[in-house]
Amino acid sequence: MNQKNNKFKIILGITLILAIIICSFIVENCNNNKKYTDVNLDSSKLNIFYFNVGQADCTLVTINNKNLLIDAGNKSDGEYIVEFLKEKKLNNIDYFIITHGDMDHRGGAEIILNNYNVGQIFMPEGINEAEDDYQDLKKIANKNNKQLSKVEINDKFDLDKAEFEILSVKNNTSNSANESSIVIKLNYLETSYLFMGDATQDIEKEIKCEKIDILKVGHHGSDSSTSTEFLNRIKPTYAIISAGDNKKYNHRTKDVLQRLKYANIQEDNILITKNQGTIWITSDGINIEIQTKKDINLDGTGQIGQMSIYDICSFFNAIEYIRLAS
Numbered sequence: 617m618n619q620k621n622n623k624f625k626i627i628l629g630i631t632l633i634l635a636i637i638i639c640s641f642i643v644e645n646c647n648n649n650k651k652y653t654d655v656n657l658d659s660s661k662l663n664i665f666y667f668n669v670g671q672a673d674c675t676l677v678t679i680n681n682k683n684l685l686i687d688a689g690n691k692s693d694g695e696y697i698v699e700f701l702k703e704k705k706l707n708n709i710d711y712f713i714i715t716h717g718d719m720d721h722r723g724g725a726e727i728i729l730n731n732y733n734v735g736q737i738f739m740p741e742g743i744n745e746a747e748d749d750y751q752d753l754k755k756i757a758n759k760n761n762k763q764l765s766k767v768e769i770n771d772k773f774d775l776d777k778a779e780f781e782i783l784s785v786k787n788n789t790s791n792s793a794n795e796s797s798i799v800i801k802l803n804y805l806e807t808s809y810l811f812m813g814d815a816t817q818d819i820e821k822e823i824k825c826e827k828i829d830i831l832k833v834g835h836h837g838s839d840s841s842t843s844t845e846f847l848n849r850i851k852p853t854y855a856i857i858s859a860g861d862n863k864k865y866n867h868r869t870k871d872v873l874q875r876l877k878y879a880n881i882q883e884d885n886i887l888i889t890k891n892q893g894t895i896w897i898t899s900d901g902i903n904i905e906i907q908t909k910k911d912i913n914l915d916g917t918g919q920i921g922q923m924s925i926y927d928i929c930s931f932f933n934a935i936e937y938i939r940l941a942s
Contacts, residue, residue: 717796740786852879
């Protein structure tokens with residue numbers, strides 16, 4: 617009986633090893649091929665990618681080879697963000713803004729900094745709740761001969777023909793990490809875009825901003841952000857929510873969706889990365905075009921073809937359970 621069991625385990629082990637080798641070969645060959653061949657950037661226009669990074673945040677703004685990256689998703693997303701940037705031959709990140717210290721906004725930063733030439737890096741500093749996060753990012757930046765820079769409200773930066781401005785940031789306060797979020801308004805000729813990070817409704821009351829075209833909804837559509845008063849003031853035409861399947865947070869709440877609709881945003885103009893995938897905006901400064909790209913999935917927790925030690929052990933345990941049951 618023992619001899620039979622040992623033979624079974626040997627055959628099972630060889631089968632599993634062969635399966636892993638074949639899967640690795642397939643994944644490696646897939647990775648060597650271009651994934652995003654249908655994304656043809658017209659660098660003369662403004663391009664904004666609200667990436668699908670699951671329950672996290674990462675947005676790329678690029679125009680004429682000038683690049684702004686806002687947040688970095690979770691740690692597992694970093695390599696896929698880098699992969700996309702490199703495939704699209706975006707060789708430098710001029711500005712890298714970590715809106716605040718939460719892991720779903722800064723997690724991929726280390727991989728990005730290790731692989732990319734980055735100009736200026738911004739993150740709120742001196743926030744008690746996020747001090748360890750700030751120091752961690754500072755160490756990573758220093759290791760890569762980069763320096764975190766401090767930004768203040770009303771600071772402005774050029775991005776080729778576009779310009780972005782800091783509308784809110786809390787430095788050296790006891791505010792929560794979310795309240796400290798860097799809020800960014802981007803202006804490109806006659807169009808405007810607002811990126812809220814995880815800013816709360818209390819912060820929304822302080823923000824000086826009027827009519828915009830596209831709102832990146834605060835805190836993944838959580839009820840703690842996006843008040844009716846705020847929406848009535850900024851009157852966005854489009855609303856974009858970065859949210860995943862994590863039931864713990866239940867982000868993009870029904871209340872927020874209702875507020876967006878009551879603010880006269882058409883239902884088709886409310887876009888959620890969980891449903892539509894990566895949302896790609898292009899603009900000539902007058903007109904705005906929106907494409908949804910389900911194939912641009914940079915969510916590291918949702919990637920197919922990666923087998924962990926845990927998966928392998930679970931596989932063995934399942935097979936052993938079946939054998940014993942039979």
